[in-house]
Amino acid sequence: MIAQALLTIDWQAPWFKPFEPWGAEVLARWSMGQSLSQALNGAAQNAGLHSSAALPVSFVPQEALPKGVAYETFIEQTAQVPTREHPHDFFNAMSWCRTPHTKAFIGAAQAQAIERQQAACLTSAMTSPETVSAVSPVSPVYLKGSNPRSESVRGVLRDALTLIDESGVFLSCSDAMWTALCERRWTDLFVKESAGWQAAQVHLVGHALLEKLLRPYKSITAQVLRVTRPGVSPGPVSHAQWDGAIKAALTEALSEAMQWPSPKPLGHKPFQVLPLMGIPGWDPGQGAPGYYEDTGVFRPASVPGLEIKVLKSKL
Numbered sequence: 001m002i003a004q005a006l007l008t009i010d011w012q013a014p015w016f017k018p019f020e021p022w023g024a025e026v027l028a029r030w031s032m033g034q035s036l037s038q039a040l041n042g043a044a045q046n047a048g049l050h051s052s053a054a055l056p057v058s059f060v061p062q063e064a065l066p067k068g069v070a071y072e073t074f075i076e077q078t079a080q081v082p083t084r085e086h087p088h089d090f091f092n093a094m095s096w097c098r099t100p101h102t103k104a105f106i107g108a109a110q111a112q113a114i115e116r117q118q119a120a121c122l123t124s125a126m127t128s129p130e131t132v133s134a135v136s137p138v139s140p141v142y143l144k145g146s147n148p149r150s151e152s153v154r155g156v157l158r159d160a161l162t163l164i165d166e167s168g169v170f171l172s173c174s175d176a177m178w179t180a181l182c183e184r185r186w187t188d189l190f191v192k193e194s195a196g197w198q199a200a201q202v203h204l205v206g207h208a209l210l211e212k213l214l215r216p217y218k219s220i221t222a223q224v225l226r227v228t229r230p231g232v233s234p235g236p237v238s239h240a241q242w243d244g245a246i247k248a249a250l251t252e253a254l255s256e257a258m259q260w261p262s263p264k265p266l267g268h269k270p271f272q273v274l275p276l277m278g279i280p281g282w283d284p285g286q287g288a289p290g291y292y293e294d295t296g297v298f299r300p301a302s303v304p305g306l307e308i309k310v311l312k313s314k315l
Contacts, residue, residue, distance in 0.1 A: 002030045003087045005214040014282060015204055015213045018239075022047060022097040026090070037061050037083045040093045047097045052108035055079035057100070059093060076111035087214065091207035095165075098239055099205055102247045106165050109258060113158050156266045157257045166208035169222040169274060170246045172201040172229045181224070181272055186298040190278045190286075197280045203227065203246060209276070218283065219297045223271035225249050273299075 006027055011020040022043040029039035037059040049057035057079050065074050065082040075081055081096065083089045096103045171178075174196050180189035190197075204210060204222075212220050230237055230245040253271075256264040275297050277283040285291060292298050 002027065002085075006087055006090065007031065009214065013213070014202075014279075015210065015276075018204075019094040019098055019210075023090075023094055026093070030090075035061065036085050036090060036093075040083065040090075043093070043097055047100065049096055049100045050104065051076065051079040052104040053079065057081060057096065057104075059083045070111070070114050072107050072110035073114055075107050088207060088211050091210035094210065095205055095207045099203070099243045099246055101243045102205060102250065103165075105247050105250065106161050109254070110158060110161050112258075113155065113161075117155065157254065157263065160254060160257070160266060160270055163223045163271065164205060164225070164250060167206040167221075167223045168204075168271070169209070169224045169276070170203040170205060170227040170249060171224050171274070172203075172227050172245075173197075174200070178226055181274065184273075184299065184301040186275075186278060186292050190280060190292060194280045201227075201229065201242070202279065203242060205246065213276075216277065216283070218275075218277045218285070218294070220276045221297075222274045222276055224274040225253055225271055 009016060009023070009027070011017060011024060016023070026036075026039045026043050029042065030036055040059040044057055044059060051057055053076070055078075058081070060080045060082055062082045062084045064080060065071060071082060081093070083093065171181075173181075174193070177189060177193045177196050177200065180186075180193060206222065209220065209222055227242075227245050227249040230241040251258075254266075257266050278286075278292065278298060280286065
């Protein structure tokens with residue numbers, strides 16, 4: 001059954017408006033009794049979605065995902081996206097429709113990382129006979145007898161990809177705005193540079209963010225990368241052009257960590273933090289005294305010179 005919050009979605013909200021060309025029709029079909037995967041496949045066909053292997057993307061019920069096969073691996077091999085009857089998966093599909101090349105890239109990179117993790121586990125198992133029976137080439141399980149939490153050990157590359165897939169935003173903005181963001185000078189970013197936000201472009205990719213924005217609250221925070229405006233003319237830029245620019249920005253940010261077969265570890269977190277409700281016009285409460293002085297949301301910069309050595313997902 002379609003979630004009540006989706007039935008009353010405001011497509012004019014700045015965070016949802018870019019998804020209206022696909023979302024409104026899908027919700028109409030879903031509300032008339034189609035399954036979410038059925039409703040989405042019309043949008044997928046209209047959007048011309050393709051996987052990294054150039055296969056047409058379709059949405060299938062969650063039950064189509066075989067037991068023991070990683071979600072990302074299944075999508076990469078079949079171009080079928082397992083989908084639950086849930087707002088989270090609806091917004092995942094909306095992200096596919098708006099930025100298909102970026103989503104295909106994220107999925108392919110995840111699948112490749114999983115494959116290499118499994119290959120490494122098999123290699124390790126071959127040197128430890130007591131663990132051989134515990135390792136399967138299609139299983140996320142690592143080594144028998146290891147830390148019970150080993151199944152959730154993803155590695156920093158997969159964590160980074162998951163962060164952007166769930167909570168990612170790509171921002172095209174002025175140098176002054178980006179510097180203020182990196183230095184967490186929130187008043188400068190949102191008040192002093194408020195005029196700059198009229199020309200800036202905010203591209204939401206993270207579907208967990210979109211789900212949270214069904215009921216917005218002040219502390220919603222995104223992981224943000226800067227993206228360069230595609231083209232040289234000042235005219236309108238298409239979704240496809242932005243999609244290519246977003247994919248390029250993400251590829252560059254993670255390029256060293258993806259240099260197979262000798263990837264380099266991520267020495268620091270590749271994203272900046274952006275409290276979304278600070279963006280001018282996104283929260284009616286911004287006019288309240290001390291709005292941007294709330295350090296629980298608009299946190300000050302970390303200690304200078306302190307490097308983040310471990311990247312963890314907070315999903």
